[in-house]
Amino acid sequence: MDVTALKKRLAERVDARAPALDRLALAIHSHPELAFEERFAADALVAYLRSEGANAETAAGGLETAFAVEAGNGGPVVAILGEYDALPGVGHGCGHNLMGTAAVGAFLALRDVLNGLKGRVRLIGCPAEERGNGKVHLIEGGLFEGVDAALMYHPGDRDEIDPLMLAMVNLDVELLGKAAHAAAEPHEGVNALDGLMLGWNAMSALRLLVRSDSRIHGIITDGGKAPNIIPDRAAARLMVRSPENTYLADLRRRVLACFEGAALATGCELKTEWSEVCEVVNTNRPLAEAFAENAKALGRTMHPRRPSDTHGSTDMGNVTTLVPGIHPFLSITDRPVPGHSIAFTEAAQTERALETMRLAAKALAMTALDAFADGSLVKRAKEAHNGRQS
Numbered sequence: 001m002d003v004t005a006l007k008k009r010l011a012e013r014v015d016a017r018a019p020a021l022d023r024l025a026l027a028i029h030s031h032p033e034l035a036f037e038e039r040f041a042a043d044a045l046v047a048y049l050r051s052e053g054a055n056a057e058t059a060a061g062g063l064e065t066a067f068a069v070e071a072g073n074g075g076p077v078v079a080i081l082g083e084y085d086a087l088p089g090v091g092h093g094c095g096h097n098l099m100g101t102a103a104v105g106a107f108l109a110l111r112d113v114l115n116g117l118k119g120r121v122r123l124i125g126c127p128a129e130e131r132g133n134g135k136v137h138l139i140e141g142g143l144f145e146g147v148d149a150a151l152m153y154h155p156g157d158r159d160e161i162d163p164l165m166l167a168m169v170n171l172d173v174e175l176l177g178k179a180a181h182a183a184a185e186p187h188e189g190v191n192a193l194d195g196l197m198l199g200w201n202a203m204s205a206l207r208l209l210v211r212s213d214s215r216i217h218g219i220i221t222d223g224g225k226a227p228n229i230i231p232d233r234a235a236a237r238l239m240v241r242s243p244e245n246t247y248l249a250d251l252r253r254r255v256l257a258c259f260e261g262a263a264l265a266t267g268c269e270l271k272t273e274w275s276e277v278c279e280v281v282n283t284n285r286p287l288a289e290a291f292a293e294n295a296k297a298l299g300r301t302m303h304p305r306r307p308s309d310t311h312g313s314t315d316m317g318n319v320t321t322l323v324p325g326i327h328p329f330l331s332i333t334d335r336p337v338p339g340h341s342i343a344f345t346e347a348a349q350t351e352r353a354l355e356t357m358r359l360a361a362k363a364l365a366m367t368a369l370d371a372f373a374d375g376s377l378v379k380r381a382k383e384a385h386n387g388r389q390s
């Protein structure tokens with residue numbers, strides 16, 4: 001088998017679909033949809049797949065806006081993942097309009113060249129990355145069963161092979177007290193806002209005492225109804241993050257204690273609700289090396305993470321806990337641009353962004369091909385996965 005010739009063919013098959021892939025990426029960019037509501041994006045990607053003869057299953061894994069389709073026979077199963085949800089306020093400020101399309105391009109190119117090779121590629125359209133941990137639902141829905149490796153890229157402002165993506169959990173806290181006239185009979189009330197602020201201040205004090213690579217942040221979502229009524233309800237939405245799954249568990253306990261103490265001090269009732277945990281991304285070294293090599297052949301040099309850089313959190317972490325996986329960043333800008341900003345939204349529709357999306361499709365497809373052509377890659381990836389830390 002001439003792997004070099006097959007990779008050249010993969011790149012040609014992506015280029016042949018460039019106009020359609022670009023159109024899809026721009027259309028999704030101009031129809032930003034929030035988590036679990038990505039109907040336009042999922043419909044557009046599935047319709048395109050079907051027009052190419054790939055009969056994607058919709059509502060895959062039990063999520064309305066997820067989809068999946070597989071091609072090939074025998075051999076290892078490589079999943080190629082794409083996201084397509086947007087953010088409130090800034091639209092595609094994370095560039096997910098470029099991810100679903102790249103995954104579709106990679107899948108179709110691989111399908112075109114798989115004949116005669118042993119290996120299956122499974123395209124998984126993944127909703128709800130920005131909120132709701134969509135991939136956790138898809139794992140529970142069985143979409144990763146039998147998967148030997150999972151590949152995804154993310155647009156960024158630097159070519160980075162192993163970005164630090166923190167473990168994260170959401171905490172909704174609610175303090176319940178007793179309303180009373182704030183001037184006539186405040187002694188009859190139990191002040192839920194005071195309870196919340198005591199907990200918040202304890203949490204702020206805690207921040208000095210935690211590892212500097214961890215994060216605790218949030219907003220107050222309810223501070224009472226009127227200044228002349230003792231608030232009977234106050235609430236906040238918090239996020240707790242750490243680069244280690246085990247340290248995150250410790251932080252959870254300490255943050256919770258802040259609000260338990262505050263509830264006790266003020267006589268409020270405390271209600272809490274934790275989200276599922278978003279786990280640390282474990283970049284699989286053999287897969288990352290293969291991806292970096294393919295990116296280099298396409299003209300991009302992948303860099304290791306810088307010690308000071310973090311990139312938030314992603315449910316791709318949970319996928320990389322389960323199976324060997326990668327989540328490299330490919331730059332869509334010539335200068336530093338923060339994610340989740342209007343500037344990044346603008347960057348996600350430029351020619352540079354589209355060109356990088358096509359390059360990502362090629363590099364993802366070429367890395368999957370490596371897994372099919374080189375029997376040792378999947379074996380090495382699994383060994384690295386089983387021996388990983390965190």
Ligand SMILES: [Zn+2]
Nearest residue numbers: 094096129154
């Ligand atoms: Zn993102």
